[in-house]
Amino acid sequence: MIVKEKLITIGGEIATLREVTAKVMEMDYIHLVPAKDIVSSTHGLKELKEEISEEYKSNHELLSRIENFHKIKDFVENSSEGVALNLKEVIHKIEDISSKKSELEKIVANEKQLLEKLANLAVLGIDLDLIFNSQFLEIRIGRMLEENFDDLKFYLSRPFIYEKLGSVGDKVIVLYFTTKEFEREVDNIFSMLDFERMILPDYVHGLPSSAYDKVSKIYYEHLGQIDDLARQQEEYLLSIDYSLSQLKASLVKETLYYDSLPYVVLMGPRFSINFFTKALDADRIESDFENFKDIELEIKPARSDHRIIAPTILKNNWFARPFETFVMMYGVPKYGSFDPTLIFAITYSILFGMMFGDFGQGLVLILLGLILPHIKKSFSFFGKLILRLGITSTIFGILYGSAFGFENAFDWLYIGLLHLSSKPIEVFLPSTTMLIIIVTIGIGAFLILVSVIINTIQNFKHHHLAEAIFSHNGLVGIMFYAFVVVAVVLLMGFNINIFNAITIPLMIVIPLILIFLQEPLKRAFNHEKFFEGGIVSFIIEGFFELFEIVLSFLTSTLSFMRVGGFIISHAGMMLVVQTLMHMGGLETSIIAAILGNILVMAIEGLVVGIQCLRLEYFEMFSRYYESSGILFSNRVKNK
Numbered sequence: 001m002i003v004k005e006k007l008i009t010i011g012g013e014i015a016t017l018r019e020v021t022a023k024v025m026e027m028d029y030i031h032l033v034p035a036k037d038i039v040s041s042t043h044g045l046k047e048l049k050e051e052i053s054e055e056y057k058s059n060h061e062l063l064s065r066i067e068n069f070h071k072i073k074d075f076v077e078n079s080s081e082g083v084a085l086n087l088k089e090v091i092h093k094i095e096d097i098s099s100k101k102s103e104l105e106k107i108v109a110n111e112k113q114l115l116e117k118l119a120n121l122a123v124l125g126i127d128l129d130l131i132f133n134s135q136f137l138e139i140r141i142g143r144m145l146e147e148n149f150d151d152l153k154f155y156l157s158r159p160f161i162y163e164k165l166g167s168v169g170d171k172v173i174v175l176y177f178t179t180k181e182f183e184r185e186v187d188n189i190f191s192m193l194d195f196e197r198m199i200l201p202d203y204v205h206g207l208p209s210s211a212y213d214k215v216s217k218i219y220y221e222h223l224g225q226i227d228d229l230a231r232q233q234e235e236y237l238l239s240i241d242y243s244l245s246q247l248k249a250s251l252v253k254e255t256l257y258y259d260s261l262p263y264v265v266l267m268g269p270r271f272s273i274n275f276f277t278k279a280l281d282a283d284r285i286e287s288d289f290e291n292f293k294d295i296e297l298e299i300k301p302a303r304s305d306h307r308i309i310a311p312t313i314l315k316n317n318w319f320a321r322p323f324e325t326f327v328m329m330y331g332v333p334k335y336g337s338f339d340p341t342l343i344f345a346i347t348y349s350i351l352f353g354m355m356f357g358d359f360g361q362g363l364v365l366i367l368l369g370l371i372l373p374h375i376k377k378s379f380s381f382f383g384k385l386i387l388r389l390g391i392t393s394t395i396f397g398i399l400y401g402s403a404f405g406f407e408n409a410f411d412w413l414y415i416g417l418l419h420l421s422s423k424p425i426e427v428f429l430p431s432t433t434m435l436i437i438i439v440t441i442g443i444g445a446f447l448i449l450v451s452v453i454i455n456t457i458q459n460f461k462h463h464h465l466a467e468a469i470f471s472h473n474g475l476v477g478i479m480f481y482a483f484v485v486v487a488v489v490l491l492m493g494f495n496i497n498i499f500n501a502i503t504i505p506l507m508i509v510i511p512l513i514l515i516f517l518q519e520p521l522k523r524a525f526n527h528e529k530f531f532e533g534g535i536v537s538f539i540i541e542g543f544f545e546l547f548e549i550v551l552s553f554l555t556s557t558l559s560f561m562r563v564g565g566f567i568i569s570h571a572g573m574m575l576v577v578q579t580l581m582h583m584g585g586l587e588t589s590i591i592a593a594i595l596g597n598i599l600v601m602a603i604e605g606l607v608v609g610i611q612c613l614r615l616e617y618f619e620m621f622s623r624y625y626e627s628s629g630i631l632f633s634n635r636v637k638n639k
Contacts, residue, residue, distance in 0.1 A: 002339045003313040004279040005302040005632075011272040012295045017048075020295065021260035022253055023288065024273055029281055031311045031632045032263045033274040039265060041307045048264035048271065094233060101229040104222050111219040117198045118212040128204060128211060139177040140190070141165075142197040146172055151193055160186040171196075276302060276311055276632065303336060310335035311632040320345035322384040330617055331627020338458050340625050345388070347447060347620070348612050353392025354440070355566035355608045358574070360404035361601050362397050365390025389609075399424050400567075404597050405574030427571040437564040438492075444560025445485045447620055448553070452477050455624035466522035469514075472549045473623045476511040481553055483507035516546045556619045562611055566604075573600050 008030070010020060024030070035047045149172050152162060162176035174195070178186040204211045265272045277285060282299050289297050302310040312335045314324055323345040333339050356362075369387025372379040401423035403409035414420045426432045452473045459468035469475050483503065490496040514521070520530045520538065577596030581589040621627075 001315055001342075002333060002335060002337070003315045005276045005310060005313065005335070006279050006282045007274065007276055007300045007302050007304055007308070007310070008282070008285055009272055009274050009298040009300070010289065010295060011267075011270060011298075012292075014266075014269055014271055016292070016294055017264065017271050018257055020273065020292065021257050021264070023292075024275070025256040025260050027288070028634050029277055029284075031276040031634070033276070033308050034262055035265045036262075037309075038274065038305075038307055044267070046266040048261050048266050050258075050261055093236060097229050097233045097236070101226055101233075104226050104229070108219060108222045108226065111215060111222065114201065114204070114215055115212060115219060117200065118204070118208050118215060128200065128206060128208060136179065137177045138180055138183045138186075139175070140187070140195075140197055141173070141175050142190075142195050143168065143171040144174055144190070144193055144195045146170060148193040148195075149174060155189055158182075158186065158189060160189075274305075274308065278313065309630055312629040313632040314339060314341060316341045316345075319388060322381060322388065323348060325381060326613065326616070328631070330621055330625065332629040332631050334626045334629035336462075337626045337629070338454060338624065340454075340621065343450075343454075344616055348616055349388055349392045351563055351612045351615060352389045352608055353394075353396040354563055355611070356389070356393045356570060356604060357396030357400045357567065358402050358404065358570070359394050359397030359409065360402075360406075361597060362390045362392075362394030364597075364601065365393055365605075400427055400571070401425075402427075402571065402574070404593065405577050405600075407571070407574075427568060428575075433568060436567055437561055440560050440564035440567070441557060442485075442489070443563070444615075444619070445481075445557050447560075448556055448623070449478065449482055449485070451620045451623040452481065458624065458626070466518070466525040470518040470521045472515045472518075472553075476514045479507055480511035480515070484553075485557075512546060512550075515549060516542050559615060559619055562615075566608055566611065570600070570604055570608075573604065 010024070012020060024032075039045045039047050146167070149164065159182040160176050160178040162174055165173040165175055167173070176186070176190065204215070260273070263273055263275075265274070285299070286297065289295055312332050314327075314333070316324060316339070320342045324341050326348070327333070327339075327341050327344055353362075365386050367390075369383045369385070369390055372383030372386070397403060398410060401407060401410040401414065407428070410423055414423045425436075427436070455471075455473045456468050456475055456478065459465070459471075459474060467474055471477060472480075487498050487503075490498055519542070524530060574596075577592065577600065580592040580596060584592065
């Protein structure tokens with residue numbers, strides 16, 4: 001159903017604007033009306049256009065920079081209320097601390113890498129200066145993959161000597177040396193084998209173990225300095241927290257004010273703000289503004305101002321609520337019109353259950369529907385939807401006597417306990433197959449007729465008398481279509497012929513003539529020219545339109561044959577699974593049953609879901625659903 005709303009108008013002197021907007025923009029249960037919707041159609045009104053102040057921009061930017069350094073928390077205790085805040089000084093001090101901290105973090109990262117290198121060289125008991133300061137040899141130490149190290153045997157004829165010092169994970173520590181003459185050639189060989197050279201800084205001297213201890217000491221000293229800087233930043237921000245909180249509150253208030261400007265209508269020295277709210281919240285609005293002075297508050301019916309389109313709030317019961325998403329995909333119902341969600345939920349669930357009828361697979365859908373919302377919050381919609389579709393699939397599965405493709409799964413119930421000759425619906429019987437197709441066409445005809453009746457009622461409700469009476473989705477359409485459907489059913493099912501010289505002119509010819517003349521008759525209702533484009537043009541266009549209307553009734557009715565087709569195809573696919581199960585042993589049968597059911601559920605579930613959606617949209621919604629509305633949009637403060 002569509003929730004009833006009220007249109008609220010608040011007006012007053014410009015001097016009170018900031019106070020009013022601060023309150024309005026904090027309300028999260030209203031739908032604000034843009035000023036342009038009113039100003040564009042009314043002479044003498046203006047939109048409030050105000051440039052954002054430079055002070056606000058500057059303070060907002062500075063505060064954002066502070067919050068990038070440190071997320072300001074709402075400290076209740078130990079806040080210094082007497083601290084005088086100078087934002088530029090704050091920025092300078094925080095950036096100074098942050099700069100020192102960043103430099104130290106870079107140094108610490110390099111020292112950490114150096115410690116790893118020294119740890120790998122711990123096996124060396126030789127002074128590092130002797131290794132790297134040789135006058136005649138070029139010595140390299142580094143890491144390479146074990147498999148690449150093994151490939152060095154192919155280069156034994158080259159002028160270098162190498163030694164494996166140890167292993168780290170999947171890599172080995174390697175030392176090699178050569179003369180200065182062959183330096184480039186040998187370095188190129190090791191480069192081809194992905195050799196990672198360890199380059200030590202100049203200040204590393206002595207044994208690797210001694211160098212490691214020295215660098216480690218410096219490393220931990222720098223870590224302590226980083227902690228000290230972080231603590232200084234924390235303490236400084238804590239000392240000025242109260243002042244920052246005050247500034248932040250001020251900026252939030254300014255933000256709300258600037259956000260409100262597109263909704264403020266100016267009328268000379270006065271302003272007004274218009275918004276919608278639920279009718280039940282109207283008293284709440286009055287109480288919120290009862291202490292405001294020099295404010296005029298007016299509560300009106302939602303559609304009292306024809307310049308404004310009232311938004312739509314949907315409220316449906318627990319069963320229909322998940323189907324609102326599908327309705328919204330087609331369009332938002334116009335405020336004051338008909339909300340089709342409940343009818344959609346019922347018909348979609350029944351049609352899906354008919355096409356996907358299987359007791360076992362229905363239970364799986366129910367189980368998934370219960371589990372999915374607990375796995376991930378974003379799966380909640382699918383879980384709720386699948387749960388409802390699983391219920392109808394289970395019910396029809398019982399009627400079909402099918403569970404996981406076993407078509408005799410309920411013989412114990414119908415034949416054993418109820419002593420029936422067979423289950424209620426035997427899908428594979430030739431006589432039943434034809435009956436299924438005929439019944440589904442009949443269900444389609446009924447749903448189309450219901451859609452036309454809903455459209456007729458809605459047109460009468462909104463005083464669209466011409467459409468309600470003369471449209472093919474109006475009274476004459478009901479007369480024509482209902483008569484043809486009933487006549488065909490009586491003739492085919494009971495051999496009763498009601499087509500005669502009285503019923504044909506009265507129930508077919510006259511309705512078709514009125515449908516043919518619906519456009520001129522509508523213009524007559526509106527006191528307009530009967531044949532606007534000329535009588536010849538009207539006859540040609542009207543003939544083809546009438547032909548299209550009659551054809552659309554036929555094709556829309558036959559579209560529901562797909563329901564019967566999917567009932568049969570679903571059973572047929574499960575028959576294939578059953579055949580595969582009987583082709584192997586026990587293990588093969590179990591695997592075939594599980595994989596077959598999963599495959600059928602995935603394919604059929606998707607296809608049937610889409611086909612149900614198509615029937616709803618094209619055969620039903622297109623006849624009665626007015627989807628030109630806008631969705632109610634809550635305003636949340638500090639968005």
